[in-house]
Amino acid sequence: MRFGRDRLLVASVALLAVTLIATAGLQSAAATALQATLDDHWRGAYDILVTSEKATSDELLSPNSLIGEDERMPLRDLERIRGIDGVDVAAPISQLLVPSLDSARVDVAVPIDLSRSTLDPQDYRLRVRYLTDDGLGERLALAETYRLTLDTSNAPRDIVVDRSAYDDNDCRTQVGDVTVDCGYDYPETEKRYTALIAEESGESGSMGSSGSITSTVVDDDVVFPLPGVALPPTRVTLVDPVAERALLGDGGAFLDPLVTVGAGTRPSVADLDRWSVDQPTSAFTRAISQAVEQQQAMYDSLAGSGQYAEYVAEKQKRGEEPLPVEEVFAAPQHLPVVVSTQRDVPLTVRVDVEAMGPGEMPDVASSYWAVPTFDDAGVAGVPLGAISADVRSLLDPFSTQKLTLPWVGNPDAVPQLGDQGYTGGYFGQVAHSTPAEPTSRAGELVLDSTGHLGTSMDNYWGGDPSSWVNKGPGTSPGMQSTYATVSADQVLQSNDDSGTYLLPIAGFDMDDIVLPADPLSYTPLGAYDPAAATLVRNAAGDDIQHVDLLPVAGGLGLVGARTAAIADIDAVSDSLVDPTMDAVRVRVAGVDRYDAAGIDAVGSVAEAIERLGLAATIVAGSSPQTASMTVDGYAFGTTDVDGEQSVGLLGTVEQRWSALGAAARLGTSVSQATLALLATVIAATLALFAVASLSAVGSRRSGAATLRTVGWTRGRILRWLLAEQWPALAAVLLAGGLAAVLAADDALVLSTTASVVLAVIVIAVVRAVSGASGERMRLATADELLREHPEERPEVRWTNAPTVESHGGYGLPDESSPEQVIVPDRPRSHGRMRLGAESVVGFGLRLVRGDAGSAIGNAAAVLVVMATTACFVLSLGLGQTAAGTSLIAQFGTAQALAPQLALGVVGVVAGVLLTILVRTQALHRRRRSRAVLRELGWVGSDIRRAERSEVLVIGLPAALLGCYLLWFALDTAGLAGIDTAVSAALVAGLAVVALLLVTTRKAATAP
Structure with a gap:
């Protein structure tokens, strides 16, 4: 069978069949890997985010999307959402800002001078600085100067007070339905004052308008509090603990206390006490016990008061049964919360103390006392030293402990934690915050500041919460930029109770919470993952070492502070005039696969x-x-108390947002890239088959001419040549059948097989038609053979020009051409024959014309490998670009990369085989001619140089022309990444040229 004798054709058909099977299997593997990736990673903790307004911008969901917009959803909408068919879990979330729940929890203890028995008040200046860090370095959070008058003598502490000057106006109050006297029975003695502290007003030469005065002595120490710190608002997150636990799975175990204490209810302190009996002993169970004790102490005090005694007497006079004290005086309401035990914001205090000389202490016996004046505001005192400590515990607004600092002179002393004396945080005013949205400017997102947080307690006590954000320049030391707006919400107030308090019943560490979200499909949950920000470029646009910015402004800054507490949304809503929710996270039931x-x-x-x-x-x-x-609009911190901090452009920060539709883009891009690679590989192998089928046309025409000479008609020759191709067609059909079994997409394989079969048929027809066009042969006459007599070189003469290819390309006789006649001539004078050119390189160039089939094969090999490589690189690049830069896109494209690389390798291998087979066949035809050249005096180096010249004169122009054509075609199509594709194609083309040179060298050195 002639088909089997054409090794290049057999190899190309085999490769085409194997490629068809392999590509189907690899495409199936890519589809399977993609499906598995999407099935495992397309769903996070929830499927749908419900808000009052659109929560996305340019298909990106910011981590702040769960903090409500200006318009929030009524809480009553939650039941409407849960009533929709297919809703598995609907978990609401809302975040409240509560004014500073705490202010003064730092005391200073000064030893009493036991040897001094007379009063000895002394004045001191305290320069207090609170320092924090926003990730860019240490900065002032608050700086204030205080005047302290302190008496540490061991003088008698009980002072007899003359009450005769006190105003004894009639005072009446209501106890139940009885009006009673509210007068107070003053004791005969009072504890003398030991400390007075107030702000120093340098301009007026006096202390501030108010001060803090105390008579506290503990264990031979005079204890006085530092004035309250302007702590930022406290962020409280409201959830439905049952739904939230279902949403978080095992990671929601920290919400169990809110569930077991009575989800959706407002338990009394007695209920909380009974609940705590079954809980492990902790600071929280002790806080509950303390709340019970405080409430009982309040009732005991009220029961023994003159007001309650008058109430009982009046009720008995009326003949009515007096109500128990617990029913007359309403108990405080307590809202259970679980609080974060983590403090990830640094805060230190430094107190520099200066002695200012003798001072004056207010008289405790005086009905009214005033803050004393002084006349040394600009006078420096005598430095005594500094007090410093880590006070980040102040950032826990629910802490029940107070920090006591030692007086100067105790540098190694450790601050002591003591009982603060009350539990819970007052819930009397709340606000909502709305994060600022970045705007697009010149194609970039820009986030502008909304103002600055002040450093005075006046900012966070009473009034409209919108005043928390100052619109001033923000250059005062300690001010922090805000990137949110604040609006007030109304809390229900009643005269029938003693107020509402947030009471911690358990704690949690957010770093220990194992959230159910897959990192590849993670979506923001709100309270548990604040919007972290990393500074990557400075204001000048220069890349810098990445800086993780820290939260500094109570959740209103650039980096959102983590929630301080989590409460039951239904329980808290009973205290709000207009209960709302920021968002609802919905998980759909019955969804298992993508x-x-x-x-x-x-x-x-x-x-x-x-x-x-x-x-x-x-x-x-x-x-x-x-x-x-x-x-x-970022306020850069400073440590200079008397200076100004700069406000301006921070630079470029990076945050983790959620790209919506990432799974769909990944699926589409991987499928398209795989299909493009599949088409590229099939095209490459078809090109190999076409070159193998259509090469050596001269030989086929010579054979056809011989058949015409013995009487065959052209039609019979055509049918004979077509019949040679049935093995190729059968192999392709068989491969297509096997591919259909392996592939995941039968329709794709069938269409691919049909296309390949059609291409094979067309190539076979073209091969047969071109090979059947040979003319009848005749013998050359003597005159034709001897018409020209060369003088310097032997030359081959034959009667049929197309038979050049059968001569191996050298113009020398071949054993397959009996009509050729060699006319010998004398050798050249330098002892080595030159055939058809004046140099060895020139002879190599002449081979291009003499062996056109080999030249076309070499050029085709270069171009096919270049085109395959370019398509491979371009397909991968476009696929990755279309998939996007999300984590699932990176993971999915990496998963599909192995089968895609395999497809690309198959295409490149097809081109390499084309290179090797075409060149090997061409050199095989030249074996006889090469032997003749050796007999004529040529050596191996001459043959190698000639054949290398032939490769270079074809390969290099083909590579350069291929690069230009690729660039022009890709640029015209408007595709991205063409430089990489063209560069890879050029490297591949040059590699093919090198492979051709190596093949030539090995063949030329063969005996």
């Missing part, structure tokens, strides 16, 4: 939510993605 059914289920629930008039954002199929934005 398929049409799962996608439709999520989409159907989202459409039903939209019909309620709410915004439903499908977050299933999203994935984290790094987002960059420029931050402006």
